[in-house]
Amino acid sequence: MQTTPPTIGVFDSGFGGLTVLRALMERMPQARYAFLGDTARLPYGSKSRRTIARYAAESAQFLVREQGAEFLVIACNTASALALDAIQDAVPVPVLGVIEPGAEAARAASVTGDVLVIATDATVQSHAYAAACRARGLRAIEKACPLLVPLVEEGWIGHPVTAEVIRIYLGELTAEAAACGLNPDVLVLGCTHYPLLRPLLEAAVPAGVRVIDSAQAAAQAAVQLINGASGSHETGQHSPSAQDQLRCFATDSVDKFERLGSRFLGHPVGKVQLVDLGG
Amino acid sequence: MQTTPPTIGVFDSGFGGLTVLRALMERMPQARYAFLGDTARLPYGSKSRRTIARYAAESAQFLVREQGAEFLVIACNTASALALDAIQDAVPVPVLGVIEPGAEAARAASVTGDVLVIATDATVQSHAYAAACRARGLRAIEKACPLLVPLVEEGWIGHPVTAEVIRIYLGELTAEAAACGLNPDVLVLGCTHYPLLRPLLEAAVPAGVRVIDSAQAAAQAAVQLINGASGSHETGQHSPSAQDQLRCFATDSVDKFERLGSRFLGHPVGKVQLVDLGG
Numbered sequence: 001m002q003t004t005p006p007t008i009g010v011f012d013s014g015f016g017g018l019t020v021l022r023a024l025m026e027r028m029p030q031a032r033y034a035f036l037g038d039t040a041r042l043p044y045g046s047k048s049r050r051t052i053a054r055y056a057a058e059s060a061q062f063l064v065r066e067q068g069a070e071f072l073v074i075a076c077n078t079a080s081a082l083a084l085d086a087i088q089d090a091v092p093v094p095v096l097g098v099i100e101p102g103a104e105a106a107r108a109a110s111v112t113g114d115v116l117v118i119a120t121d122a123t124v125q126s127h128a129y130a131a132a133c134r135a136r137g138l139r140a141i142e143k144a145c146p147l148l149v150p151l152v153e154e155g156w157i158g159h160p161v162t163a164e165v166i167r168i169y170l171g172e173l174t175a176e177a178a179a180c181g182l183n184p185d186v187l188v189l190g191c192t193h194y195p196l197l198r199p200l201l202e203a204a205v206p207a208g209v210r211v212i213d214s215a216q217a218a219a220q221a222a223v224q225l226i227n228g229a230s231g232s233h234e235t236g237q238h239s240p241s242a243q244d245q246l247r248c249f250a251t252d253s254v255d256k257f258e259r260l261g262s263r264f265l266g267h268p269v270g271k272v273q274l275v276d277l278g279g
Numbered sequence: 280m281q282t283t284p285p286t287i288g289v290f291d292s293g294f295g296g297l298t299v300l301r302a303l304m305e306r307m308p309q310a311r312y313a314f315l316g317d318t319a320r321l322p323y324g325s326k327s328r329r330t331i332a333r334y335a336a337e338s339a340q341f342l343v344r345e346q347g348a349e350f351l352v353i354a355c356n357t358a359s360a361l362a363l364d365a366i367q368d369a370v371p372v373p374v375l376g377v378i379e380p381g382a383e384a385a386r387a388a389s390v391t392g393d394v395l396v397i398a399t400d401a402t403v404q405s406h407a408y409a410a411a412c413r414a415r416g417l418r419a420i421e422k423a424c425p426l427l428v429p430l431v432e433e434g435w436i437g438h439p440v441t442a443e444v445i446r447i448y449l450g451e452l453t454a455e456a457a458a459c460g461l462n463p464d465v466l467v468l469g470c471t472h473y474p475l476l477r478p479l480l481e482a483a484v485p486a487g488v489r490v491i492d493s494a495q496a497a498a499q500a501a502v503q504l505i506n507g508a509s510g511s512h513e514t515g516q517h518s519p520s521a522q523d524q525l526r527c528f529a530t531d532s533v534d535k536f537e538r539l540g541s542r543f544l545g546h547p548v549g550k551v552q553l554v555d556l557g558g
Contacts, residue, residue, distance in 0.1 A: 040330050041320065048531050051319050150429040161443055168440070252327050 006226055007032045009069025009093075011059050013044040015250075015257050016149070016192035017075025018264035020098065023219030024073065025246075028226070033246045034067035038277065040252035043149070044078040045120030045191075052079055052122070053086035058277045064091040067247065073222050074098065077119055077190050077214065081128035094225060098192070101221035102214035103132035106186045109210050110138060114182040116173055116209070117142040119190030120149065129190055139182055142190070143173040152193045153260065158200065166197065166204045174206060188212045196263065248272045285505055286311045288348025288372075290338050292323040294529075294536050295428070295471035296354025297543035299377065302498030303352065304525075307505070312525045313346035317556065319531035322428070323357040324399030324470075331358055331401070332365035337556045343370040346526065352501050353377065356398055356469050356493065360407035373504055377471070380500035381493035382411035385465045388489050389417060393461040395452055395488070396421040398469030399428065408469055418461055421469070422452040431472045432539065437479065445476065445483045453485060467491045475542065527551045 008031050010021045015037045025033065038044075038059050044052045056079040063069040072095045074080045074087060080097030088095045106115045115138050117129040124144040133140035148169075151162045170187075177184050187205050189195060195213050202211050246269075250257045254272045261269035287310050289300045294316045304312065317323075317338050323331045335358040342348040351374045353359045353366060359376030367374045385394045394417050396408040403423040412419035427448075430441045449466075456463050466484050468474060474492050481490050525548075529536045533551045540548035 040326060043322075047319060051531050146433055147426070147429050147435075150426050154425055156426075161440060161447070164440055164443075252330050 005030045005032050006070050007034065007068050008222070008226070009033075009060070009063030009067060009072045010035045010075050011038070011056070011063060011072060011079070012036075012076040012192060013038050013042040013055075013079065015039070015261045015264055016152075018261055018269070019192045019195045019215040020073060020075035020218050021246075022265050023216050024222055027219055027223045031226075032244060034063055034069055035246065035248045036063055036275070037248075037250045037257055039250045039257060040277070043120070044076060044082075045122045045146070045149070047122065049082045049126075053083040055277075056083040057086050057090035060087045060091045060095070062249070062275060062277060064093055067249075069093060071222070071226050072096070073218060075192055075215070075218065077123045077192065078126075081123045081126040096218065096222050096225055098214045098218040099128045099132050099190075101217035102188050102190060102212065103129060103136055103138070104221070105212045105214075105217035106133060106140075106188050107136040107138055109212055110186045112183045112185045113138050114177065114184040114186075115140040116177060116184045116187045117190050118145045118148075118169065118173065118187065118194065120144060121146055123190055129188060140188075141173065141177045141180060141182060141184070143169060143176070145169045145191075148197060149191065149193045152196050155263075157196050157263075162197065163200050163204070166200050170201075170204050184209060186210050186212055189214055192264075246270065249275045251275055251277055284309045284311050285349050286313060286347050287501070287505070288312075288339070288342030288346060288351045289314045289354050290317070290335070290342060290351060290358070291315075291355040291471060292317050292321040292334075292358065294318070294540045294543055295431075297540055297548070298471050298474045298494040299352060299354035299497050300525075301543065301545050302495050303501055306498055306502045310505075311523060313342055313348055314525065314527045315342055315554070316527075316529045316536055318529045318536060319556070322399070323355060324401045324425070324428070326401065328361045328405075332362040334556075335362040336365050336369035339366045339370045339374070341528075341554060341556060343372055346528075348372060350501070350505050351375070352497060354471055354494070354497065356402045356471065357405075360402045360405040375497065375501050375504055377493045377497040378407045378411050378469075380496035381467050381469060381491065382408060382415055382417070383500070384491045384493075384496035385412060385419075385467050386415040386417055388491055389465045391462045391464045392417050393456065393463040393465075394419040395456060395463045395466045396469050397424045397427075397448065397452065397466065397473065399423060400425055402469055408467060419467075420452065420456045420459065420461060420463070422448060422455070424448045424470075427476060428470065428472045431475050434542075436475050436542075441476065442479050442483070445479050449480075449483050463488060465489050465491055468493055471543075525549065528554045530554055530556055
């Protein structure tokens with residue numbers, strides 16, 4: 001059993017993936033973490049598969065080659081949906097996305113087998129959640145909610161406008177589900193920004209619909225993957241110092257990352273280092 | 280006097296700059312146009328000056344070297360605010376941004392000399408409008424309105440949610456102006472997406488405040504620049520065919536450009552060609 005703490009690389013197009021990092025740190029407080037937000041090239045959600053694959057592969061290589069990551073968690077739904085294969089081809093370490101764990105958590109939670117998914121444009125257009133749900137015998141209806149990320153980044157987390165936008169989006173989604181004869185009992189949050197809207201979303205879903213957070217599901221799956229690959233780290237003796245535990249990198253807008261990141265991570269992100277991936 | 284129609288390059292980070300192209304085509308229907316939307320790397324509004332300057336210079340070089348543009352209009356407030364010098368250094372043709380024409384139109388319209396400006400985060404942080412207004416003896420208060428672009432792109436152009444967001448933003452801006460002792464009579468739209476919201480904005484501004492559209496102001500300034508540089512083209516005899524008149528290029532998301540572009544241009548954009556600027 002390995003007793004030195006593992007180094008886990010966490011990647012997102014921006015800093016929404018800090019919600020996944022937060023869930024990982026709660027479950028594996030003794031691990032070391034390197035987080036990269038490809039903020040110079042966000043949002044991935046409106047870009048093509050080809051572009052996203054290239055950006056994500058470069059980011060993954062930075063975390064593995066330059067930061068020594070032994071495992072990668074792709075804390076970006078768009079990159080998980082469109083570029084997981086490209087990332088796995090680009091680095092020699094285990095890679096985990098957020099789509100499969102999210103679908104697996106939906107399967108565990110759903111009784112009716114019918115699932116609602118909200119995500120960015122690109123994630124929805126990939127139909128990655130629908131495919132992952134179908135592979136588990138679930139029927140899924142997906143909806144792009146492009147206003148929710150800007151609302152979170154504006155800080156309107158509990159704002160009446162955000163509540164109204166959510167009411168409109170979920171109303172359209174549940175109407176579509178009903179028109180298709182579905183009886184959904186689960187709503188999957190298919191974007192790492194959305195956990196910050198969880199209270200508003202839980203207030204807006206129809207009675208009996210459970211909200212599933214892909215960030216939490218991915219962190220749980222990562223713990224299983226990492227412990228399975230190299231023995232349990234949960235009781236490792238060589239815990240890193242707080243200073244060593246988390247290194248954050250961004251390809252642009254370091255100030256914004258430092259300013260807004262704590263909202264997602266739940267505590268200050270500290271000093272964020274600027275890296276140039278050449279894009 | 281040159282009688283062959285000039286080729287005008289129009290550049291934006293996305294397709295919002297099509298509102299500037301539309302205003303140009305209305306004023307100079309006989310010119311040829313090449314429009315580039317750097318959609319692979321949008322939004323510029325959340326990126327650093329260094330990154331924006333590099334992206335904009337590469338885009339300008341494409342329009343001049345590969346499309347033969349003899350004049351460049353930077354139909355992107357963020358690039359005009361942060362990268363006009365870098366673009367002028369990168370290409371050997373006259374370059375016009377949207378900031379100076381917008382400020383000049385505000386000067387012409389304002390009696391009190393006090394001006395409100397709404398724009399993206401990066402444009403506001405650059406304080407380019409405030410500086411351009413100050414140089415003309417105007418006092419300006421700027422406000423970032425990051426939700427307006429996503430609302431336009433969602434198609435919620437006349438939507439009650441958009442009206443409410445505008446009411447909140449303009450309420451905060453006019454309260455700040457009043458706190459500073461200003462008496463504004465002009466609102467400058469410092470983002471090329473905002474002209475699509477003009478009806479809602481005009482309904483929301485205080486009585487006596489005129490709305491100034493930087494896209495219209497920039498097109499007017501471009502006509503003067505181009506006619507001054509090479510003689511009047513307004514009555515040119517060799518008008519291009521419709522097919523030759525406009526070539527549109529995008530670095531990504533060609534489908535989205537074709538689908539949404541007509542909303543900004545006022546008629547279909549036709550076939551959009553994908554170009555790779557290497558970013």
